[in-house]
Amino acid sequence: MFGSRAAIVAAILAFLAFDFFFVEPRFQFTVRDPFEFVALCVFLATGLLVGQLTGLLRRREQDAQERALFASTLAKASWTVASELDAPKALTSLLSELSCIDGLNYAAVTILLDESESKVIAQYLPEGALAPDLRLYEDAQKFVYAQRQSVGWDDGQHWEKVLPQDASSSFILLPVSKESEVQGIFIMRLHGKVDLGAEQKKLVEAILNHVAVVLQRDKLLQAQADARALQETNKLKTALLQMVSHDFRSPLASIKTNATTLAASTPDSPVDEPVRKVLLDSIEEESDRLNRMVGNLLDLSRLEAKAWETRREAFSVTELIGVSLDSFNELDNNRIEIANAAGETEVESDFVQMTQVMRNLLENALKYSPTTSRVEFSINKDGGAVLFKVRDHGAGLPKNQEDEIFEPFFRAKEHQESAFPGLGMGLAVCKGLVEVNGGTLSAYNSTEGGAVFCVRLPLKEQG
């Protein structure tokens, strides 16, 4: 506030006051003794010098403070870049570091979408300020992209041609680039026709560098995610092929063997009636199995493509149970006990898909438990949802792999040789179907032995 001019004035005033009050003759501005005059002059000189030095010190301190601020801002910016992986959040945080620049009342980072439209991905707007209509600056942005030049940053630029005239604020547009590729545009709006000081420009450039790093990293993370997704797809495809060749051949082999055995029957060497029955029943069973696998295969390919369409409709729990049980023969049906505490409660999902899920779960429960044991199918209301539980009294889920069983192609180690093929796909498909219908599927081992599978489906919305 006072500065060196004040120091000069203070020194002169002190010199005059000292002369007036303390040097003979008192209360006059004259000096009698020449030595005393020299002393006074030295006094003045000292005062002036000290004043200047203090002023210098003060300026140095101010500079130091500015630099400290700059350094801490950079430190914060680096920290943000390092710790915040979400690009828009990181950028917003970086932009807010610019709030120390006087006169800045808007900052934003935009990216160009397909040649024509630009999108703001982060912005800084101090309280009370209005965001500008960036559509007015589309041309300016395109210019920056095309020419890789800044607008309003260096003196002498012909930015008046590119920017709309607006006397109340000045705009600065800077390209954000890494390795000569423009990844985005950095826009600043300053109040009035402000010129940024050198230190402030350095700050802006430093922030800009960080912005470039964030944008670059975001691109790389996206590429990494895409690569991973592709890898997953390939893994599924390979597993699918392996499964088809192994699992399908198995029932086909037994059908062929049985059919040829029957065909080889001659009057001289007939196939006995009981044996005939067994072989024929087996052919029918294996055909059904193949049919189910074809179905699962179709579903699995849709799982991979995430291409399920759901046709939501409201249906009652009773109806769902009825249709799910329909596909089981009498023997199996007798093993399934129903405990429906939800009555005619209606849920809203894809009926076909949900019956498929229930059938799958019931089938597994029947297969993975002794033929003399029961399978309990219980339904309860639970808050805003219906809870379906399929409980068997078999060996239960493989220990510590309760979550893995829902991965496609999971096979418990004991079942590697798969006396029961199809489990590998079934649960992954079930989980996918349940989730796409807004529900959840989970499983755990019951404390009394056996596995429990839970499906939660949302209730039909009232209205």
Place this chain on the structure above:
Amino acid sequence: MKVLVVDDEPQIRRALKAGLERSNYQVRLAATGEEGLSLAAMEPPDVVILDLAMPQGDGFQVCKGLREWSKVPIIVLSVRDSEEDKIKALDLGADDYLTKPFGINELLARIRAVLRRSAHEAGPEETQFTYDGLSIDFVKRVVTLHDKEIHLTPKEYDLLGYMVHNADRVLTHRQLLGKVWGPEFAEDHHTLRVHVANLRNKIEPQPERPRFIHTETRVGYRFHTQPRGGV
């Protein structure tokens, strides 16, 4: 009884011929829609088995074509996950459907069911119906289950009656709603569902394991008078 089988796959034609002839049906085979229509015209069959999965939508053409001049019962053969096709065929006039792969017994049961219906249309109305403990007296409009009278609302009675008169045959939502409530209600699936649920609660020993009224997913309902395993 004459059966016309229209299917473009030779193995299916062979298999159906063998299976149906064993049950004393006379079987005629057609490999294309066109062939099917001309055979149907030359030698009117008693029932038509029509594959929907024939190339160029042939199956639907046959259905449509036949219905222009014939009331012969049509059973269509469909593939998994093709509910829209089934509904379309039923709306075009098919009487029932069967999803491939199916056992021969299922087909025979469906054929019997559609033939029964067409016989009824020609002859006098039934006055009584009994199956598995459920008994309906159509004259007195009384329904009993194991000799205990069941009280049904008028709509529930009409619904049950219509289903029973078409036992073992699929009835689409549209057909049920149209017949019992009227054509303007053909899309009101919710009302139908509620009434079926109420009906089930009244006549089914265990509503979650319906013995009588079966849901045909996305298509409609079917009143079963065949025990499980036979259909």
